[in-house]
Amino acid sequence: MTREIRCQQLSPAAFAPFGDVLDCAGTPDRLINAGLCERFHDRARLDFGVDGRAGISLFNAMPRSLPCELALLERHPEGSQAFIPMTENPFLIIVAPDVSGKPGTPQAFLTAPHQGVNFHKGTWHGVLTPLEAPGIFAVIDRIGKTVNLEEVLLDPPYRVLP
Template sequence: MVAGLDLSGRITAQPLTAARFAAFGDVLEVAGAPDKLINQGLCGRHHDRATLDFGPEGRAGISLFDAEPRALPLRLDMVERHPEGSQAFIPMGGDPFLVVVAPDDAGRPGRPEAFLTAPGQAVNYHRNTWHGVLTPLHAPGLFAVVDRIGSTPNLEEHWFDTPYEVVAP
């Protein structure tokens, strides 16, 4: 087995950690002491936790997504990427969700990896990172999404010839 993928095309979802996810983006979570205390000392600010990138012709936008929950095992037949900007998914509930990413291999996705978030975690995909679609595992699938708003194309999809199967650990 290689990084959660066995030779049959089955991907075992791993717990999401900043170290495991660093090549693909940022894990957003409250961990450790806050960078500073604000609001009369009643609020810890964990400052500047994501590398947001909206390209030269884009701007930041916040959208709300309402996604249908899915279940594991999951058939993974497509990934996408956004060449013009980063994309952050911030759950508006406390439930974990599935994160799928793949390294770039000469303009195509390499072997996918899958992660399960812990409650309170969010992700920010770096610009041009291959990733699966939003995959909540519980209702409601409400997310705030911070991504690029602009007039140039910013979506590329790749459909796998042979789908993968993502399974729980």
């Protein structure tokens, strides 16, 4: 038996329990560079733990299409993780609340152009899922000596619908 979830548009309010929406919505906090650049200041709560540091990696993920199967969720218990697309193409974001150390019922979001996300530390989420090629992202997350990844296989899986 396959379970189903439907995608919703990504919004800061709907995504708040899981992390931060990264975009240039609203009024900029200030103008910089002699008035030639709008700064949207401090848009994410980054957390790299006591023994970690910030790292920037580049990912090139294979695109998928909807509907798709969701069979795996992961989380990073020691640090936040931000996905910042390097194209204007939308991508799929899946998150789930924590229920006694396991993922609860997932929610699916679709980004608008020029949106990224920051998952708060310990947030269950799906893997990086671009919907068009190229699936190139800058990923800002914790670099450290301890393992910062937990994975859970979902049985039965979910079918993610547009």
